[in-house]
Amino acid sequence: MYNGAQLTRLGINMTDWDFVVALAGNPNTGKSTVFNALTGLRQHTGNWPGKTVVRAEGGFLYGDKRYKLVDLPGTYSLLSTSADEEVARDFILFGQPSVTIVVVDATRLERNLNLALQVLEITDRVVIALNLMDEAKRHGLRVDERRLARDLGVPVVPMAARQGEGVQDLLKAVAEVASGAAVTRPHRVRQRDPQVEQAINQIAGQVERAFPGLPNARWVALRLLDGDESIEQAVREGTLGQLVQQKSPEPLPAIRLELEAVS
Amino acid sequence: MAANTDQLLANARNLRAAAGSDYHDTLMASIYADAEQIAERAVTVEGQRGRFDFDRTLDRILTSKMWGFPAMLALLMGVFWLTIAGANVPSQMLGTLLLEHGYNALHQLAAAINMPAWLSGLLIDGVYLATAWVIAVMLPPMAIFFPLFTLLEDFGYLPRVAFNLDRLFHRAGAHGKQSLSMVMGYGCNAAGVVATRIIESPRERLIAIITNNFSICNGRWPTLILMGTIFIGAAAPPLLASFVAAGSVVAVAVIGIVVTLLVSAFLSRTWLKGETSTFSLELPPYRPPRIWQTVYTSLIDRTLIVLWRAVTMAAPAGAVIWLSSNIYIGDMSIAGHMVQWLNPFGLLIGLNGIILFAYIVAIPANEIIVPTILMLTMTLGTAAAGAQAGVMLELEDAQVYGVLTQLGGWTLLTAVNLMLFSLLHNPCSTTILTIWNETKNLKWTAVATLLPLGLGFAVTFATATIARMLGWV
Numbered sequence: 136m137y138n139g140a141q142l143t144r145l146g147i148n149m150t151d152w153d154f155v156v157a158l159a160g161n162p163n164t165g166k167s168t169v170f171n172a173l174t175g176l177r178q179h180t181g182n183w184p185g186k187t188v189v190r191a192e193g194g195f196l197y198g199d200k201r202y203k204l205v206d207l208p209g210t211y212s213l214l215s216t217s218a219d220e221e222v223a224r225d226f227i228l229f230g231q232p233s234v235t236i237v238v239v240d241a242t243r244l245e246r247n248l249n250l251a252l253q254v255l256e257i258t259d260r261v262v263i264a265l266n267l268m269d270e271a272k273r274h275g276l277r278v279d280e281r282r283l284a285r286d287l288g289v290p291v292v293p294m295a296a297r298q299g300e301g302v303q304d305l306l307k308a309v310a311e312v313a314s315g316a317a318v319t320r321p322h323r324v325r326q327r328d329p330q331v332e333q334a335i336n337q338i339a340g341q342v343e344r345a346f347p348g349l350p351n352a353r354w355v356a357l358r359l360l361d362g363d364e365s366i367e368q369a370v371r372e373g374t375l376g377q378l379v380q381q382k383s384p385e386p387l388p389a390i391r392l393e394l395e396a397v398s
Numbered sequence: 399m400a401a402n403t404d405q406l407l408a409n410a411r412n413l414r415a416a417a418g419s420d421y422h423d424t425l426m427a428s429i430y431a432d433a434e435q436i437a438e439r440a441v442t443v444e445g446q447r448g449r450f451d452f453d454r455t456l457d458r459i460l461t462s463k464m465w466g467f468p469a470m471l472a473l474l475m476g477v478f479w480l481t482i483a484g485a486n487v488p489s490q491m492l493g494t495l496l497l498e499h500g501y502n503a504l505h506q507l508a509a510a511i512n513m514p515a516w517l518s519g520l521l522i523d524g525v526y527l528a529t530a531w532v533i534a535v536m537l538p539p540m541a542i543f544f545p546l547f548t549l550l551e552d553f554g555y556l557p558r559v560a561f562n563l564d565r566l567f568h569r570a571g572a573h574g575k576q577s578l579s580m581v582m583g584y585g586c587n588a589a590g591v592v593a594t595r596i597i598e599s600p601r602e603r604l605i606a607i608i609t610n611n612f613s614i615c616n617g618r619w620p621t622l623i624l625m626g627t628i629f630i631g632a633a634a635p636p637l638l639a640s641f642v643a644a645g646s647v648v649a650v651a652v653i654g655i656v657v658t659l660l661v662s663a664f665l666s667r668t669w670l671k672g673e674t675s676t677f678s679l680e681l682p683p684y685r686p687p688r689i690w691q692t693v694y695t696s697l698i699d700r701t702l703i704v705l706w707r708a709v710t711m712a713a714p715a716g717a718v719i720w721l722s723s724n725i726y727i728g729d730m731s732i733a734g735h736m737v738q739w740l741n742p743f744g745l746l747i748g749l750n751g752i753i754l755f756a757y758i759v760a761i762p763a764n765e766i767i768v769p770t771i772l773m774l775t776m777t778l779g780t781a782a783a784g785a786q787a788g789v790m791l792e793l794e795d796a797q798v799y800g801v802l803t804q805l806g807g808w809t810l811l812t813a814v815n816l817m818l819f820s821l822l823h824n825p826c827s828t829t830i831l832t833i834w835n836e837t838k839n840l841k842w843t844a845v846a847t848l849l850p851l852g853l854g855f856a857v858t859f860a861t862a863t864i865a866r867m868l869g870w871v
Contacts, residue, residue: 245438248433
């Protein structure tokens with residue numbers, strides 16, 4: 136194979152990481168299997184929701200960079216307010232991971248894309264792990280990952296994580312997005328209703344003026360229009376403003392504490 | 399800045415009000431529409447869809463109204479039967495090795511180096527013996543039970559259990575997701591309590607937290623399996639013994655589910671009234687379990703971790719038991735005083751003072767109940783029976799049975815009530831702490847702790863009274 140950079144699994148031994156990588160996905164897509172494959176840890180995997188309601192963390196070394204991998208709770212969306220969805224969303228939003236891997240089930244692509252699209256609204260540093268390709272094949276489904284990558288505007292890596300297939304490609308894609316070598320152009324959901332679109336643009340413009348340089352003003356506008364109380368609070372208290380300082384490689388201290396309290 | 403953001407929030411609010419109440423739906427509809435379009439372009443379906451049909455056929459049986467529950471009971475029976483039948487021989491071998499050879503060798507060593515009697519008593523008769531018993535009693539059944547249970551989980555069966563139970567939970571006024579946290583509780587109640595985070599409504603989540611203790615956890619299965627084997631299985635003809643034993647364990651688990659539903663229904667009609675939420679539970683496809691990996695991880699992750707927890711709890715508990723039965727106040731040991739004080743109440747509910755004292759010692763971990771009861775019965779029971787004080791050196795079922803019936807004065811009622819009390823008593827200290835962490839509410843933590851205990855007293859009192867009235871005891 137090509138210049139296969141070496142993967143070293145670091146388990147829970149992770150100090151001084153260079154990049155933080157978040158692992159998101161619907162329940163039951165093999166998220167924990169991907170986590171274990173990358174970190175060498177043995178998070179128990181089970182294919183039902185509620186298995187991982189707290190974050191698990193592990194580390195790996197790839198190329199000459201150290202990565203901290205954060206396994207988020209499996210959720211179907213990032214909108215409603217259950218504790219697990221909030222943990223996942225807050226980490227993607229405030230934890231500012233260098234890359235967010237969204238594990239999607241190739242056999243249930245449409246349903247899984249709902250979550251992927253929501254993640255793409257929040258951050259453009261996304262890699263899609265198109266998992267369970269082996270099952271899709273058995274079910275007679277053919278998934279065109281290149282077409283998918285073009286439509287979503289981010290790298291898509293076909294995988295069969297249980298068999299260890301695609302792990303190398305996933306690492307490569309993550310490294311490229313993390314270092315900025317790969318430029319993503321994430322798909323943003325189109326609002327069919329012109330009136331809604333106009334409202335979003337108006338609010339997004341105001342958000343940008345209030346927090347210049349915010350990477351996801353449009354998403355914030357969407358959430359405000361939807362009456363999301365925790366985002367309203369983040370606007371009121373100025374917590375959103377801290378997202379502008381994108382340099383900080385670590386999650387912001389205050390919010391980190393909050394997340395720790397959840398886990 | 400503040401004026402800026404206030405205006406921004408006000409603007410958003412106005413626009414939302416202008417658009418009416420279906421804003422949320424409009425936004426969601428856009429996401430769904432895009433997802434549908436993108437998925438449609440990327441996926442092509444070819445040929446037959448055979449495996450979908452396999453899944454569907456299996457689901458039609460395993461989640462059917464008629465066959466769902468019988469299939470569930472049959473699978474549980476199978477798992478426990480394999481556990482009970484398979485654990486017998488290795489348990490005896492371990493018992494001989496640890497309790498006979500190991501114990502004697504240690505005493506010889508202590509004698510050779512002139513160790514003072516109190517120290518060898520504390521270390522060997524206390525710490526070592528409790529630890530050795532925990533290993534001999536727990537390791538073999540757990541090494542069989544956990545891999546089997548994990549294989550079922552890996553195969554995708556647990557969501558079907560949740561699906562079957564969902565209807566019942568709904569009728570009890572609880573959240574369907576409670577069936578998931580309940581199933582988690584079969585591993586560990588503390589984990590089950592944490593898993594209730596998937597339930598959005600605080601009301602329904604509290605119900606799930608309070609009732610999670612009725613799922614029998616890792617630490618309690620061994621007690622049930624042992625009691626089921628030596629008292630209930632042994633009362634049946636030899637050929638059927640292991641089936642009857644497995645059946646009794648399943649019966650207690652089923653009682654646990656019934657109690658969960660009854661208590662949920664009670665709470666949702668009294669203190670925790672409110673709407674019942676709906677949710678959709680996705681039934682994942684069945685997956686061929688990866689047998690060796692499952693066996694390996696369940697041995698490492700579950701069996702050894704649970705065993706290690708039991709051992710670390712058993713060692714200090716062994717010291718406490720030995721000390722409390724060898725430090726005398728007046729003419730009786732501390733344990734003697736405690737047991738004597740608890741005995742009248744214990745006998746009233748068909749148990750005895752030793753069992754209640756053991757449940758106090760075992761608050762940190764249910765795993766050590768059986769060794770504690772055995773050790774206390776050996777030391778205190780002999781005094782009562784006037785026999786030679788001694789140490790049980792083997793773990794043959796017949797011998798455990800002999801110790802409990804002759805020295806402890808146990809009857810079938812004691813064993814049955816111990817099984818019921820094992821299901822219905824306060825959660826272990828780890829779980830209580832977890833409940834406090836999750837609720838941050840003293841009242842609900844107290845309810846979750848004391849309600850099961852009160853139920854336990856009530857139920858065992860009822861069975862004891864009925865048994866006495868019918869003249870069985």
